[in-house]
Amino acid sequence: MNQSIGTQRTLPLRRAVHIAVSGIRIRIGRSLVTVSGVVLGIAFLMSNLTGQIVKTAVSSERDARHKVDLMMSLVSAEMGPAGGRTLAVAAFGQVSDVERAFLARVVAAGPAAFRALGVAMQGLTPVTADALGDGASLLFVIGDAASAPASIGDLTRGMSARVVLDTVAGRAYAGGAAGPEVRRAPFFGQEAEQQEAEMAAAARQERFRITWIIAVSLMVTVVTVANALLMSVTERFREIGTMKCLGALSSFIRTLFLIESALIGMAGSVLGAITGAAFTLVIYGFTYRFGTVFGSTNYGWLLLAGGGAVVCGTLMAMAAAIYPARVASRMVPADALRSTV
Amino acid sequence: MTASHSQTEALFRGETEAGKLDHVIRAVDVHKVFRMGDSETRALAGVSLDVRRGEYLSIMGPSGSGKSTFFNMVGGLDKPTSGKVYIDQVDIAQLDPYELAWLRCRKVGYIFQTFNLIQVMSCIENVTLPMAFAGMDSEEARDKGLDILQRVGLGDRALHKPAEMSGGQQQRVAIARALANSPDILLADEPTGNLDLKTGEEIINLFSRLRDELGVTVITATHDLKMLKTSDRIVWIEDGLITRVSTPEEMQIEIGEVGGH
Numbered sequence: 001m002n003q004s005i006g007t008q009r010t011l012p013l014r015r016a017v018h019i020a021v022s023g024i025r026i027r028i029g030r031s032l033v034t035v036s037g038v039v040l041g042i043a044f045l046m047s048n049l050t051g052q053i054v055k056t057a058v059s060s061e062r063d064a065r066h067k068v069d070l071m072m073s074l075v076s077a078e079m080g081p082a083g084g085r086t087l088a089v090a091a092f093g094q095v096s097d098v099e100r101a102f103l104a105r106v107v108a109a110g111p112a113a114f115r116a117l118g119v120a121m122q123g124l125t126p127v128t129a130d131a132l133g134d135g136a137s138l139l140f141v142i143g144d145a146a147s148a149p150a151s152i153g154d155l156t157r158g159m160s161a162r163v164v165l166d167t168v169a170g171r172a173y174a175g176g177a178a179g180p181e182v183r184r185a186p187f188f189g190q191e192a193e194q195q196e197a198e199m200a201a202a203a204r205q206e207r208f209r210i211t212w213i214i215a216v217s218l219m220v221t222v223v224t225v226a227n228a229l230l231m232s233v234t235e236r237f238r239e240i241g242t243m244k245c246l247g248a249l250s251s252f253i254r255t256l257f258l259i260e261s262a263l264i265g266m267a268g269s270v271l272g273a274i275t276g277a278a279f280t281l282v283i284y285g286f287t288y289r290f291g292t293v294f295g296s297t298n299y300g301w302l303l304l305a306g307g308g309a310v311v312c313g314t315l316m317a318m319a320a321a322i323y324p325a326r327v328a329s330r331m332v333p334a335d336a337l338r339s340t341v
Numbered sequence: 342m343t344a345s346h347s348q349t350e351a352l353f354r355g356e357t358e359a360g361k362l363d364h365v366i367r368a369v370d371v372h373k374v375f376r377m378g379d380s381e382t383r384a385l386a387g388v389s390l391d392v393r394r395g396e397y398l399s400i401m402g403p404s405g406s407g408k409s410t411f412f413n414m415v416g417g418l419d420k421p422t423s424g425k426v427y428i429d430q431v432d433i434a435q436l437d438p439y440e441l442a443w444l445r446c447r448k449v450g451y452i453f454q455t456f457n458l459i460q461v462m463s464c465i466e467n468v469t470l471p472m473a474f475a476g477m478d479s480e481e482a483r484d485k486g487l488d489i490l491q492r493v494g495l496g497d498r499a500l501h502k503p504a505e506m507s508g509g510q511q512q513r514v515a516i517a518r519a520l521a522n523s524p525d526i527l528l529a530d531e532p533t534g535n536l537d538l539k540t541g542e543e544i545i546n547l548f549s550r551l552r553d554e555l556g557v558t559v560i561t562a563t564h565d566l567k568m569l570k571t572s573d574r575i576v577w578i579e580d581g582l583i584t585r586v587s588t589p590e591e592m593q594i595e596i597g598e599v600g601g602h
Binding site for chain 1: 413416418419431436438439440442443444445446447451453455457459460461462470471473474475518521522
């Protein structure tokens with residue numbers, strides 16, 4: 001073998017990106033059509049993701065409000081209006097947002113005194129365990145089941161009426177032998193739990209159906225982009241052949257198409273994610289009121305979904321480019337020499 | 342008869358001048374068969390030709406004669422079915438894709454009838470592209486590119502896009518691009534085919550000048566009779582075979598005869 005023949009090296013990526021960008025710019029019309037394919041696919045994906053996020057936020061807020069309403073109606077059923085009475089609350093472990101919202105509602109009703117153990121809030125008077133029950137007509141027991149004590153007998157000492165409302169289901173009371181009997185009422189019944197389970201099952205089914213629709217729409221997007229790129233390869237056979245004549249390696253041609261497609265995918269998915277999210281937020285805004293939607297939406301999740309959609313769109317476009325890039329890279333340079341197309 | 346026969350043989354070997362000659366391209370009994378399904382097309386049926394370094398060679402022949410196939414072969418764009426093609430003493434059939442790319446990048450400069458400039462790039466970007474493929478850094482490539490553009494008379498057009506230029510100017514850019522990596526061979530396929538008479542002549546003269554100044558070997562495939570008088574040798578291909586090799590002097594006489602008829 002002659003010493004004078006060397007081996008061609010690959011071109012730096014920066015140069016390939018530059019060529020790919022100018023390639024997109026000059027064929028802006030075709031590129032935009034390809035981009036819009038990605039935009040549509042990703043917008044659909046993003047609008048579903050946004051819908052999910054908004055619905056979760058709105059429904060959890062509604063759910064919370066519903067629970068607080070339920071608790072309040074139970075309170076008034078037990079003792080009438082809370083205003084002017086002496087109340088007490090004992091919290092164990094983690095206090096949920098719903099419980100906090102409930103306490104705020106009770107405070108708003110204007111009790112004469114509201115003593116609290118284990119929870120700090122405006123309108124509550126922090127006291128020790130001994131002083132908690134003194135003269136109170138109603139005791140709320142809140143917090144998580146794991147942290148709750150086996151007996152709340154000590155807490156009810158000195159209460160005028162021994163009524164206990166408890167958010168912890170199935171708790172047994174011991175040690176309340178003396179004085180008026182402890183009347184106990186759980187906030188939430190079994191019926192609610194069953195209803196919740198049924199709703200969760202329906203939601204799962206709905207999620208599966210939507211996932212399937214999204215998957216199909218993304219596959220359609222991939223095929224569309226692949227088709228557009230394939231046409232672009234046919235259109236550019238002369239350019240590709242010329243580059244090969246100038247010493248371009250097949251791998252460079254392949255890289256060029258992959259970069260171009262990645263850029264198209266990225267642009268399309270950014271655009272698609274923004275339009276999809278914006279469109280859905282507006283639509284939900286009209287159905288649930290804008291204040292509720294914009295106030296309760298978790299923007300961290302929304303951003304994460306957007307990022308995911310962009311990554312997904314870019315990867316999809318690159319996957320779509322694999323076959324066209326291979327066709328392009330296998331083109332014979334001699335074809336470029338042919339004067340007739 | 343015998344004398345003219347051996348003279349023709351000498352022409353085939355490119356030995357029109359005395360002394361040992363440096364052959365930049367040697368084709369030895371090159372056959373090429375294209376298969377399309379069941380049918381076979383014999384494009385070349387045993388072509389042998391030696392090309393001297395610094396020679397200006399024209400390949401003539403009607404379309405379908407195998408001219409383009411032979412042309413692709415000597416440019417390292419295609420491999421023979423049988424026989425050997427040596428470019429700078431290297432058998433191109435032995436080269437892997439990386440070596441072939443290297444060869445196309447540095448040994449051969451290609452010029453096309455339709456110019457084939459990359460439309461999205463300016464003149465200077467077109468000219469420096471092969472340099473980038475050769476691994477040259479961009480500063481150096483830019484300087485060299487401007488230098489070559491100056492040489493082909495387009496020093497002031499470096500930043501123009503191909504679409505903003507005339508056909509003759511585009512072909513000059515293409516020639517500058519072909520010269521980017523100082524190749525040994527300039528391979529031009531109908532370089533004047535898309536140009537008017539005057540511009541075509543300018544391009545032909547440019548080839549001649551580049552050959553004299555840079556010592557580059559020029560091989561053109563052409564129908565253009567203007568091309569013949571600047572050539573050192575003219576090779577005629579018909580039905581996949583070289584039917585004759587002549588010098589421009591002989592051609593002048595023939596053309597003169599035809600003209601006088």
